Amino acid sequence: MWFTGYCCGVKGRARTTATEEQERSKPGAVMGCTPSILSNGSNNQQQQQSRKDSSGLYAGNVAAAAAAAAAAASGNGSSSHGNECGASANNNKLGTVNQTMVNTAFPSARDGGTEKESSAKKDSIVSITASGHITSFPIVSTTVRRPTAGSGTSSSSGRYGHRKSSLALTPEEEPLDSCPRLVSDLKFPNLLPPNPAIKILIAFCKNDPVFEALVNASHRLSFEPTFVKSAEAAIDAFQNPTAGGHHIIIVDARYPRIIEAEALGRSIRNSKGSQHTTMVAVVKKSVFEKDDTAVISLLDVGYNRCIIESPHVSICSSELRQIQHSLVRPQNVISTQQALYTALHRSREAVIITDDTLRAQYANRASERVLNMKLDEIVGRSLGDLVTADISNILSHTSRYKDYDGYLTTRRKSQESSQIHVRAVPVSCIGRNPTHLVLILESSASALASISAAGEALQTLPQGKEVARGSLHSIRRPSFDVRSIASDGLRRTSLVKLSSLPLEAPITKVLSLLAQVQENCSLEEAKLLDRVMEFLKREGLYSPQMKEIRPEDPVATDLIGALLTQGPTNILSSRRSSNDSIIRGGGRPSTGSIVFNKTKESSQLSDLLHTALDWDFEIFKLEELTDKRPLVCLGLELFRRFDVYNTFNCDEMTFKLWLIEMEKNYHSENTYHNSTHAADVMQATAVYLQQLSNRELKIMDRMDEATALIAAATHDIDHPGRSSAFLCNSDDMLAVLYNDICVLESHHAATTFRLTLADDKINIFKHLDRDSYKLARSIIVDMILATEMTRHFEHLAKFVSVFGTDVESKEPLPPDNDDNQILVRRMLIKCADVSNPTRPLRFCVEWARRIAEEYFMQTDEEKRKALPIVMPMFDRTTCSISKSQIGFIEYIIHDMMDAWNSFIEMPEIVRYMEFNYSQWKLFEEQGINTLSDIKRKQLSLAEEPSSIISLEEKF
Numbered sequence: 001m002w003f004t005g006y007c008c009g010v011k012g013r014a015r016t017t018a019t020e021e022q023e024r025s026k027p028g029a030v031m032g033c034t035p036s037i038l039s040n041g042s043n044n045q046q047q048q049q050s051r052k053d054s055s056g057l058y059a060g061n062v063a064a065a066a067a068a069a070a071a072a073a074s075g076n077g078s079s080s081h082g083n084e085c086g087a088s089a090n091n092n093k094l095g096t097v098n099q100t101m102v103n104t105a106f107p108s109a110r111d112g113g114t115e116k117e118s119s120a121k122k123d124s125i126v127s128i129t130a131s132g133h134i135t136s137f138p139i140v141s142t143t144v145r146r147p148t149a150g151s152g153t154s155s156s157s158g159r160y161g162h163r164k165s166s167l168a169l170t171p172e173e174e175p176l177d178s179c180p181r182l183v184s185d186l187k188f189p190n191l192l193p194p195n196p197a198i199k200i201l202i203a204f205c206k207n208d209p210v211f212e213a214l215v216n217a218s219h220r221l222s223f224e225p226t227f228v229k230s231a232e233a234a235i236d237a238f239q240n241p242t243a244g245g246h247h248i249i250i251v252d253a254r255y256p257r258i259i260e261a262e263a264l265g266r267s268i269r270n271s272k273g274s275q276h277t278t279m280v281a282v283v284k285k286s287v288f289e290k291d292d293t294a295v296i297s298l299l300d301v302g303y304n305r306c307i308i309e310s311p312h313v314s315i316c317s318s319e320l321r322q323i324q325h326s327l328v329r330p331q332n333v334i335s336t337q338q339a340l341y342t343a344l345h346r347s348r349e350a351v352i353i354t355d356d357t358l359r360a361q362y363a364n365r366a367s368e369r370v371l372n373m374k375l376d377e378i379v380g381r382s383l384g385d386l387v388t389a390d391i392s393n394i395l396s397h398t399s400r401y402k403d404y405d406g407y408l409t410t411r412r413k414s415q416e417s418s419q420i421h422v423r424a425v426p427v428s429c430i431g432r433n434p435t436h437l438v439l440i441l442e443s444s445a446s447a448l449a450s451i452s453a454a455g456e457a458l459q460t461l462p463q464g465k466e467v468a469r470g471s472l473h474s475i476r477r478p479s480f481d482v483r484s485i486a487s488d489g490l491r492r493t494s495l496v497k498l499s500s501l502p503l504e505a506p507i508t509k510v511l512s513l514l515a516q517v518q519e520n521c522s523l524e525e526a527k528l529l530d531r532v533m534e535f536l537k538r539e540g541l542y543s544p545q546m547k548e549i550r551p552e553d554p555v556a557t558d559l560i561g562a563l564l565t566q567g568p569t570n571i572l573s574s575r576r577s578s579n580d581s582i583i584r585g586g587g588r589p590s591t592g593s594i595v596f597n598k599t600k601e602s603s604q605l606s607d608l609l610h611t612a613l614d615w616d617f618e619i620f621k622l623e624e625l626t627d628k629r630p631l632v633c634l635g636l637e638l639f640r641r642f643d644v645y646n647t648f649n650c651d652e653m654t655f656k657l658w659l660i661e662m663e664k665n666y667h668s669e670n671t672y673h674n675s676t677h678a679a680d681v682m683q684a685t686a687v688y689l690q691q692l693s694n695r696e697l698k699i700m701d702r703m704d705e706a707t708a709l710i711a712a713a714t715h716d717i718d719h720p721g722r723s724s725a726f727l728c729n730s731d732d733m734l735a736v737l738y739n740d741i742c743v744l745e746s747h748h749a750a751t752t753f754r755l756t757l758a759d760d761k762i763n764i765f766k767h768l769d770r771d772s773y774k775l776a777r778s779i780i781v782d783m784i785l786a787t788e789m790t791r792h793f794e795h796l797a798k799f800v801s802v803f804g805t806d807v808e809s810k811e812p813l814p815p816d817n818d819d820n821q822i823l824v825r826r827m828l829i830k831c832a833d834v835s836n837p838t839r840p841l842r843f844c845v846e847w848a849r850r851i852a853e854e855y856f857m858q859t860d861e862e863k864r865k866a867l868p869i870v871m872p873m874f875d876r877t878t879c880s881i882s883k884s885q886i887g888f889i890e891y892i893i894h895d896m897m898d899a900w901n902s903f904i905e906m907p908e909i910v911r912y913m914e915f916n917y918s919q920w921k922l923f924e925e926q927g928i929n930t931l932s933d934i935k936r937k938q939l940s941l942a943e944e945p946s947s948i949i950s951l952e953e954k955f
């Protein structure tokens with residue numbers, strides 16, 4: 001008796017559960033991790049039908065396009081792949097549904113030496129896949145010969161030794177049984193299919209000769225059989241989590257009263273995970289011969305094949321073998337799609353697969369973000385509805401099996417459209433022409449995110465020639481065009497070099513991390529992240545914004561604007577072209593040593609210096625007692641207290657001479673930026689350092705303390721009493737020297753070292769070893785430069801982002817790395833530099849008067865010389881000094897002192913600041929605005945106490 005095969009390749013129902021069916025009925029719906037793809041049908045109905053009726057074809061197309069997409073998205077794709085896929089299909093000699101499916105899905109590695117078995121396969125497979133028609137004919141089973149790997153010989157175990165083999169992904173040229181291969185042996189795609197031992201479940205109600213023959217055949221083929229005698233036991237066995245999951249189920253359909261084969265088939269097909277199981281029904285010969293309705297019913301409920309009963313082991317074994325190769329093996333291959341789909345769906349690059357009319361059949365998750373549309377809005381639409389592009393141009397490339405590289409404009413919903421890079425890879429699933437296009441879309445965000453990944457790719461891959469030089473895409477896009485390798489070789493070499501260096505800007509890392517977050521977030525969140533990334537890519541990340549300054553507050557606007565703006569004033573006013581430099585010098589103290597009145601002053605001085613670390617230190621008294629040379633006295637005292645002489649291994653005399661030289665280079669005629677200001681900043685620095693050491697936070701070592709004091713002492717040396725903007729506007733040589741960038745602070749730092757190194761007698765660094773000197777120098781320069789106000793918000797924001805502003809938190813984060821230490825040092829000198837609004841009221845008002853006077857003098861000079869006026873509101877005839885102080889505290893001081901207090905715990909600075917602020921408000925209400933108003937007010941303040949407690953009590 002001959003076995004007769006009956007296959008459901010086309011006619012059989014799609015092997016889907018009810019839920020899957022429902023899910024699939026939504027266009028573009030995603031089933032678990034495995035998303036759907038539309039078939040080639042031209043309308044939805046057809047698509048549905050086609051899905052149901054041609055699972056093999058459908059799966060083949062999916063796999064082909066998905067594999068091409070995965071390969072192209074991973075950078076391995078090329079036009080040759082697209083062509084090859086098509087070529088494989090075209091060269092397919094097998095002419096069977098299932099073979100076509102396998103063939104188109106996974107073009108072969110060319111192993112060679114398999115011609116014979118190829119024809120054997122062809123014979124055997126053609127015999128069983130007669131397009132759904134019932135056929136009955138002898139099977140040339142003896143012609144099926146497959147070489148064992150390596151030896152090329154056959155033996156019963158070797159010939160059928162599938163447990164050793166790797167089930168081939170690819171068609172005719174792959175040996176069906178071979179040794180386990182390396183992934184690298186596979187050409188395309190690099191995904192080995194699963195290669196498990198084949199589990200077979202045999203549900204037979206009695207142990208008759210047909211059953212015995214099947215059992216023996218399955219042993220001969222080294223299948224792992226399980227035997228059951230009822231439908232219930234079959235379902236239990238199949239669903240058993242440890243023993244279940246059979247590749248083949250053979251059901252005895254000869255005795256429906258004992259085993260109701262149709263019902264059992266339905267139940268199995270409704271069980272989870274049965275989609276890759278092959279179901280075979282054994283029917284009586286008479287059923288086959290008389291009427292095909294019973295067979296068709298079995299196929300319709302989900303059996304893949306009906307075979308005629310046979311008591312012969314060889315016939316059973318050849319039948320099982322055919323089932324293995326024509327059904328089980330392709331199912332195993334198809335099951336690998338899950339992994340490909342998962343890869344594709346999680347890919348950062350947006351991938352859309354279209355049919356040959358450019359109608360989207362599949363879209364992965366990233367395409368939602370790039371197109372700003374939901375998946376079900378994308379799938380089913382024509383490409384022209386999704387993007388603005390010259391579609392005929394794309395098609396003209398792809399119809400010639402060429403990849404297309406170019407740009408599209410998205411038609412984003414409720415957003416302005418944006419440019420995206422697209423690469424279109426043609427894929428042929430059936431016939432000669434491309435049946436699908438794999439479109440890989442890349443927005444600028446993902447391009448940025450993949451820069452580092454591209455760095456790696458660059459080491460092995462050449463760059464695309466069609467894309468603009470230097471663009472992100474030019475970094476990203478690989479191409480196998482030989483000419484592009486040659487022409488872009490130089491650029492690539494340098495990029496490769498760059499990528500191999502341990503270089504990566506923190507901002508690149510941040511953008512890359514954000515882009516990763518973007519992959520798995522909602523559309524809304526992705527949009528927000530887009531905006532965040534836009535901001536992050538801007539220059540001047542920490543550049544202050546003036547948005548919160550009220551326009552009706554012109555004094556504040558003027559002052560803050562001038563403080564935070566660098567370079568020449570951008571005013572179209574009549575500028576003189578003269579290169580007048582500012583008036584310098586005059587009234588400098590002599591170089592002679594300081595001689596104090598030995599009697600009264602010296603005792604007053606020593607009393608005063610006793611309080612050198614008090615916050616209400618009488619700085620103006622020191623100025624008076626030292627005849628406007630407070631820096632030397634206070635400096636020596638503070639250096640002594642902080643053991644600077646030992647730290648620098650340098651005698652006190654060198655430090656004294658150094659202080660004299662430094663102080664000499666402050667301009668005593670400046671009302672504000674003179675050596676009293678330097679001494680004041682040095683004193684505030686010392687108080688902060690003291691506070692930090694009291695708190696036993698191991699933040700500042702002796703070198704840090706010494707360098708902080710030195711930086712404070714010299715941070716405004718040779719200040720001309722005019723702002724950097726003034727120097728730029730007046731073409732001062734300093735502005736020319738420093739290119740209008742950070743002019744004054746650069747000059748202060750440079751002057752400090754120029755003077756110190758010029759004379760060994762005052763060189764306080766002379767006994768430091770080279771490394772210590774370099775460290776000291778870098779700290780001092782960095783601290784002085786940090787006093788530049790244009791970067792005020794940058795320093796503050798960085799400090800707050802690391803250390804926070806939570807006053808309640810008693811344990812501030814220790815600055816445990818170099819970067820954080822730099823933040824603390826910068827914040828320290830900044831707070832010291834503008835500490836005047838946080839000092840006792842008397843001092844605060846005096847400093848305000850002095851800075852206002854200096855600003856007025858600048859405005860006077862600007863007017864006199866017809867220069868742009870940097871702060872027009874600081875006109876001595878019109879200015880409200882009270883208002884300027886209110887604005888200064890509100891916009892510059894308040895947040896900074898809050899943050900600083902929470903770090904070093906000096907609540908008095910915030911209390912003084914708040915008290916002073918309230919007083920300025922009061923003064924403003926009282927009409928105390930001009931210099932003379934302030935001076936008058938100072939007369940009454942002279943008697944006021946310094947301590948904040950007494951001040952608060954009194955007022």
Ligand SMILES: Nc1ncnc2c1ncn2[C@@H]1O[C@@H]2COP(=O)(O)O[C@H]2[C@H]1O
Nearest residue numbers: 787789833834836837847848851885888
């Ligand atoms: N009380 C104040 N009122 C207005 N501006 C001030 C006050 N104190 C300091 N400044 C400004 O803040 C700047 C800080 O850096 P400079 O010392 O270079 O110059 C300082 C002044 O321009």
